Amino acid sequence: QDPPVALPPADSKWRFADAAIDEERSRLVCVGEDHSTGKEPSNSVVAVSIRPGSDPSPPTVLCSGKDFYAAPRISPDGTKLAWVEWSHPSMPWDSTSVMVAEIGPDGLPTNSRQVGGGPTESCGQPRWSPSGVLHFISDRTGWWNIHKDDPAEGPVALRTQAAEFAGPDWGLGQRSYQFLPSGDIVCVINDPKQSGAELAVLDPTNGDLTPVHCPYSNIGSLSVCGGTLATLGGSSLKPSAVTFTALPAGPSAQEWTEVRLASKMSVGDGYLSEPQAVEFPTAGGKTSHMLYYPPKNQDYTASDAAPPLLVKSHGGPTGATSSAFNSTIQFWTSRGWAVADVNYGG
Template sequence: MTDSLAPYGSWKSPITSDLIVQGTVRLGEIRLDGDGIYWSEGRPLEGGRSVVVRRTPDGTTTDITPTGFNVRTRVHEYGGGSYIVADETAYFSNFADQRLYRQAVGSEPQPLTPEVDLRYADAVIDRQRNRLICIREDHTNSEREAVNTVVAVSLSNDSPTAGEVLVSGNDFYSSPRLSPDGTQLSWLTWNHPNMPWDGTELWVAEVKETGELGDRHLVAGGLTESVFQPEWSPDGVLYFISDRTNWWNLYRWQNGQVEPLCEKAAEFGLPQWVFGMFTYGFDHDSLICTYTEDGIQHLARLNTQSLELSEIETPFASIGGIQVGAGQAVFGAGSPTTPGVIARLDLKTGQTEVLRRSSETEVDPGYLSVPETVEFPTENGLTAHAFYYPPKNRDCQAPADERPPLLVKIHGGPTAATSATFNLGIQYWTSRGIAILDVNYGGSTGYGRDYRERLKGNWGIVDVDDCVNGAKYLVERGEVDGDRLTIDGGSAGGYTTLAVLAFRDTFKAGASYYGVSDAAALAEDTHKFESRYLDGLIGPYPERQDLYRERSPIHHTDQLSCPVIFFQGDEDKIVPPNQAEKMVEALKAKGIPVAYVLFEGEQHGFRKAENIKRSLDTELYFYSRVFGFELADPVEPVEIANLPQ
């Protein structure tokens, strides 16, 4: 058909917010049990409820979790490791009461733990002693910081029990794993102010016949070595991932010695933001593993005898959450042009089968922008990384003398990363004529520990510089309009958004999603897991209050001169609403155009379909008003203070 001539931003797109939320699910934790494959689905149309789904060999899928239950734990607030399955019985944490439940397939859930303020995650089953071993987070004493321990929860008791403490004394624990013969338990631990990607310790202890732990041995790790995913092989050898050589590479421990398995400038590990993260599993004499190289994820087989690594070809650019067993590998995956899926790889034939799609929506490739991997110059003679998505719509073109607006997207964390995985939320913008630069600024993962540590003491500096330099790079290439640069981000990405707008004059508008505006307030009022995170990103608090004030956008609204919109959940415990509200009031008082959208019942990140839709459309509406372009479709307006009609 003939292209329609329309300004950038005004292109009519079939990728609507309704399309994005209707029938779209968040595919999560995968588990294998016998010939059954299980995964979790977060469903926006069910209020964000998370459900465990079972697939049998004949292809039948069934919801295991009954109505009224939501499989999600709040340990560390971010959760993960919310369920396991053994012998067709699921053991899961329920979001509403945070109790552990046991549910035989086809039966009603039965509580294992009492109705007190305890949270559980990351369980393994101890068959010999008929119990679960897991992480417990104790919130029963509001006068003290939550207490994290490794506990054993009996499966024999008729009445709920809180669990018996096996390991205690440190601030954090994760990844309890039993050896195949049940005689050894391994776990990870770390203390404030470290985060798990800064430094963790891997310990192993003897498990006595009584279930108590005996002699303990430090295997690896320390204050400056991050150990990830300890796992016992079927023959009783302990494997793990460590970044002791700058990159998260594979190792094993046997006969009291640590042996490197595959020295490679690639990341086999991930930042432990949540529990239950898996990047490898065992298949006879091999590891089936995933790794990230130059921002792209790969699947490979590592022979544990010859230590030869061979890549397994797949159609995917991102692979995660892998589970291996019974001649198959099952994992979450995505590519730049197709929605995320649960995929199964037959390890004998090499054939890949898609088991579940996050969306059944079919989008014509003519509306899809394929990302370009970009490496651009930044401060101190260094380079940074991003994915660039040019505008794309088969039905529309802009006037020849016009350049598109650019929306720079900033991932959260900040110790995290973005990828080239298909994202309808990005295609929503590019199909309307707005270019996207998705930035992996210094501090992001996937590029080695040195790159990750660029942000040490420099949050609000390195990330800001990289986002500004990425945008300028595209302007200099002639790709985008330097007078219509916008930026958005959520959580830590929201902080960087506000910092960019306060401390630089490159961007003309921005959107903060539950972002930090006052770093000191975050240091004083957040949950345990991140309560000392800023020590490494900025400096110790309150000793370096000067730095916190210097880096906090709330104290520099006099330097902010462009419109901003804020999105916030009213139940956010990680970044409370007052972080946004103080900023909104300051901008109103200064006469800067500002809008504020508060979502009832939402926490740190939006899970309800109507709120996901509303935030996306409202951000677009906001930019249309700021830059004066007409929208192709009507959008419910939002009140924008100080914006002339």
């Protein structure tokens, strides 16, 4: 077997990320960052040939002119390209645009149009359904909900819910929802009224949700292959793991197989506190949320007095508390302290 070959060569001034395979044209379509000018690197959507015997350097620029690009995705029939773009001074959780274009005979995008986003709208994660309908995340409802592109009506929310179906795009490659072969959508839902994330299957025809039995409360990086769902899953009781389960899934109990844990740390459940979701009023008539961890240690019995409370605040403004295993929090709760992990109002 031939050894791996760098595409382009390792001495190239280009950097690449967030790739999608364009099978029809034997190329990768990805975000490219050009470092050849000695100035601030320029970003674009590029194509890198993977055809045997072809010269992969330099890449072919497909989309340029904006400061940043993300998530180029090819339609199932290979005729369209979708991507996300934005420019300074906007951050991707403030203002982005989802674009779509036809792919011409020369392999270049043409007749592009904006399908979502704007000055006050954050969009991301464009994905094509098996039947070729473009979907994406948008916060036009006030929450990051899943939308579809309707050329006649514009973006249409599959389900309007006061919950996040995605997180802020701090980096490339977020995968908080994926299409199943049936056309249904498996998705992660973060409801601030709950103490952790929920895994569910969304019916795009009517917006109905079917909960999926899942032993994890911190879920991300969904991947679907045939009848298998793989994800990163963790909880307040154990570190995250690469794990998978068979599909179709449902609310009944089912087997999850853990391939590898992020940490070998093992602590008995009798010493681990599970968080409780709490709402409380805050300034301006708003409601804030927090995860409350009561003290827990199986070797001791607490008195009737209120425990000492440690209040933890995260850095914001787009961060949020997480129910993932946190050894620092568990250190305090196992020693008689309660911990309030606070989310900000808004």
